Amino acid sequence: xxxxxxxxxxxxxxxxxxxxxxxxxxxxxxxxxxxxxxxxxxxxxxxxxxxxxxxxxxxxxxxxxxxxxxxxxxxxxxxxxxxxxxxxxxxxxxxxxxxxxxxxxxxxxxxxxxxxxxxxxxxxxxxxxxxxxxxxxxxxxxxxxxxxxxxxxxxxxxxxxxxxxxxxxxxxxxxxxxxxxxxxxxxxxxxxxxxxxxxxxxxxxxxxxxxxxxxxxxxxxxxxxxxxxxxxxxxxxxxxxxxxxxxxxxxxxxxxxxxxxxxxxxxxxxxxxxxxxxxxxxxxx
Amino acid sequence: xxxxxxxxxxxxxxxxxxxxxxxxxxxxxxxxxxxxxxxxxxxxxxxxxxxxxxxxxxxxxxxxxxxxxxxxxxxxxxxxxxxxxxxxxxxxxxxxxxxxxxxxxxxxxxxxxxxxxxxxxxxxxxxxxxxxxxxxxxxxxxxxxxxxxxxxxxxxxxxxxxxxxxxxxxxxxxxxxxxxxxxxxxxxxxxxxxxxxxxxxxxxxxxxxxxxxxxxxxxxxxxxxxxxxxxxxxxxxxxxxxxxxxxxxxxxxxxxxxxxxx
Numbered sequence: 120x121x122x123x124x125x126x127x128x129x130x131x132x133x134x135x136x137x138x139x140x141x142x143x144x145x146x147x148x149x150x151x152x153x154x155x156x157x158x159x160x161x162x163x164x165x166x167x168x169x170x171x172x173x174x175x176x177x178x179x180x181x182x183x184x185x186x187x188x189x190x191x192x193x194x195x196x197x198x199x200x201x202x203x204x205x206x207x208x209x210x211x212x213x214x215x216x217x218x219x220x221x222x223x224x225x226x227x228x229x230x231x232x233x234x235x236x237x238x239x240x241x242x243x244x245x246x247x248x249x250x251x252x253x254x255x256x257x258x259x260x261x262x263x264x265x266x267x268x269x270x271x272x273x274x275x276x277x278x279x280x281x282x283x284x285x286x287x288x289x290x291x292x293x294x295x296x297x298x299x300x301x302x303x304x305x306x307x308x309x310x311x312x313x314x315x316x317x318x319x320x321x322x323x324x325x326x327x328x329x330x331x332x333x334x335x336x337x338x339x340x341x342x343x344x345x346x347x348x349x350x351x352x353x354x355x356x357x358x359x360x361x362x363x364x365x366x367x368x369x370x371x372x373x374x375x376x377x378x379x380x381x382x383x384x385x386x387x388x389x390x391x392x393x394x395x396x397x398x399x400x401x402x403x404x
Numbered sequence: 405x406x407x408x409x410x411x412x413x414x415x416x417x418x419x420x421x422x423x424x425x426x427x428x429x430x431x432x433x434x435x436x437x438x439x440x441x442x443x444x445x446x447x448x449x450x451x452x453x454x455x456x457x458x459x460x461x462x463x464x465x466x467x468x469x470x471x472x473x474x475x476x477x478x479x480x481x482x483x484x485x486x487x488x489x490x491x492x493x494x495x496x497x498x499x500x501x502x503x504x505x506x507x508x509x510x511x512x513x514x515x516x517x518x519x520x521x522x523x524x525x526x527x528x529x530x531x532x533x534x535x536x537x538x539x540x541x542x543x544x545x546x547x548x549x550x551x552x553x554x555x556x557x558x559x560x561x562x563x564x565x566x567x568x569x570x571x572x573x574x575x576x577x578x579x580x581x582x583x584x585x586x587x588x589x590x591x592x593x594x595x596x597x598x599x600x601x602x603x604x605x606x607x608x609x610x611x612x613x614x615x616x617x618x619x620x621x622x623x624x625x626x627x628x629x630x631x632x633x634x635x636x637x638x639x640x641x642x643x644x645x646x647x648x649x650x651x652x653x654x655x656x657x658x659x660x661x662x663x664x665x666x
Binding site for chain 1 (some may be wrong): 411425428429431432433435437439440442443446447449450453454458468477478480481483484486487488491504519520521523524525526527528531532533534535537538540541543545595596599602603611612614615619622628632634637639640644648651652655661664665
C-alpha cells in the first residue's frame with residue numbers, strides 16, 4: 120500500500136524549518152486593525168485645532184463647573200412643574216417616534232426578511248434602510264424642519280426615520296430566526312402569507328420585538344434630549360441648551376442633568392431586566 | 405385551567421396592552437402638540453422639497469475639498485475618542501467584571517462611573533465642556549470620550565464576564581498571578597469581541613460627532629450648520645452625502661473585519 124507523504128498542511132520557512140507561528144488570519148487582521156487605529160489616533164492628536172485653548176485653566180474651570188452642577192443644583196428660570204412638563208415633552212417625543220416607528224418597521228421588516236419576501240424586495244428595503252441609518256438623526260430633523268417648520272412634527276418625523284431604520288434591521292433578523300418548520304407546516308395547510316405572519320411569525324417573535332422596541336425607546340429618549348438642544352425640538356434638551364448656552368447657570372444645568380440621568384438610569388434598568396428575561400444570550404447593542 | 409379561560413385571559417391581556425399603548429400615544433401627542441394628520445400631510449411636501457432642493461450642483465463641488473477636510477477632522481476625532489476611551493475602559497472593565505474584579509468596592513466604583521458617563525447624553529457633556537474649553541476640537545473629543553468610556557466599559561464588563569470564566573479558573577488553579585491571568589486568559593479570549601465593540605463605537609461616534617459638531621462648532625457638524633443657516637441647500641446635500649458615504653464605508657469595513665475575527 121502506498122503511504123501518502125504529506126497529508127497535513129505544514130507551513131515551512133524559506134530555510135526549510137517548520138514555522139511555529141501559523142500566521143493565523145484572525146490574528147493578522149486584529150493586529151492590523153490595532154495598528155491602523157493607533158496610527159489614526161496619533162494623527163488625530165497632531166491635527167487637532169488647539170486654537171484658544173488653555174488646558175490648565177479649562178480643566179480647573181470645568182472641575183469648578185462640575186462641582187457647582189452636581190453639588191448645588193437649583194432651578195432659577197422655571198418652576199418644578201414646568202421642569203416636569205418639559206421632561207414629559209421629551210418623553211412624549213421619544214414615545215411617539217418609537218411607537219410609530221415600531222409599527223412601520225414591522226411591515227418593512229416583513230418585506231426585508233429573506234424567508235418571508237422576495238429576494239429583490241428584501242434587497243431594496245435593506246439598501247434603503249442602510250442609507251437612512253447612515254444619515255445622523257439631527258440631520259433628518261433639521262432637513263424636515265425646513266419643510267414642516269420647527270417643532271414637534273419635524274422632530275418626530277426625523278427621529279421616526281432613524282428609529283424605523285434601526286428597528287427594521289433588528290426585526291428582520293428576529294423574523295429570519297423563526298423555525299423553518301413552522302412556516303413550512305403552515306404553508307402546507309394552505310395558509311396564505313398573511314396567515315403565516317399573524318399565526319407563526321408574530322406569536323413566536325413578539326417578545327423579541329417588544330424588547331427591541333423598548334431598547335429603541337431608551338435610545339430615543341437621549342436622542343430627544345439631543346434634538347431639543349441642537350434642533351430646537353423643545354423639551355428638557357432645549358432647557359438644557361438655554362441654561363448652559365444663554366444663562367450660564369450651572370446650578371440649573373446640574374438639576375436638568377440630574378433629571379435626565381435619573382430617567383435614563385430607570386429606563387436602562389427596565390430594558391436590562393426585559394432583556395435578561397426574554398433573550399439572555401445576546402449582549403448589549 | 406381549561407382552554408377557554410386561558411384564551412379569554414390572553415384576549416384581556418391583549419386588550420389591556422393595546423389600551424395602554426393607545427392612551428400613552430394620545431397623551432404624548434397631546435403634550436408635544438403633535439398632530440399625526442398634519443405630520444403625514446407634511447411628508448409629501450417634505451419629500452418634494454428634498455428632491456427639488458437637496459441635490460448637488462457644479463458650484464457646490466468646488467467646496468468639496470473644504471468639506472472633506474472637515475469630514476476627516478470629524479472622523480479622526482471619533483477614532484481618537486474611541487481608542488483613548490478603550491484604554492481606560494479596559495481597566496474599568498477589568499475592575500467591574502465579576503471574574504476579574506479584585507474587590508466589590510472597586511467594581512461598584514467602575515460600574516458607577518460607567519453608568520454616569522453613559523446615561524448623561526453626549527449633548528449634555530458637550531454643552532458643559534463647551535463653557536470652559538471653548539470652540540475647538542478638544543471639546544468635541546472630550547464629549548465623545550466620556551460617552552464612549554461609559555458605553556465601552558459596560559460592553560467590556562459583559563464580554564469579560566461572558567468569555568473567560570473557565571479559563572480564569574484554570575489559570576488560577578496553576579497558581580498564575582493576577583496579571584498573568586489577565587494577559588494570558590482574559591485579553592486573548594475577549595479581544596475579538598472587544599474589537600467588534602470598538603468598531604461599533606467608532607461608527608456611533610461619527611454620527612454623534614456630527615451632532616456635537618453642530619453644538620461646539622467643529623468638524624463636519626459645523627459645516628452643516630453653517631450651510632444650513634445660510635440656506636445653501638446644495639452644499640447641505642453635499643455634506644449629508646459625504647457623511648452617508650463615510651459611515652457606510654466604515655460599516656462595510658468593520659463588517660468585513662468582524663466576519664474574519666468573530
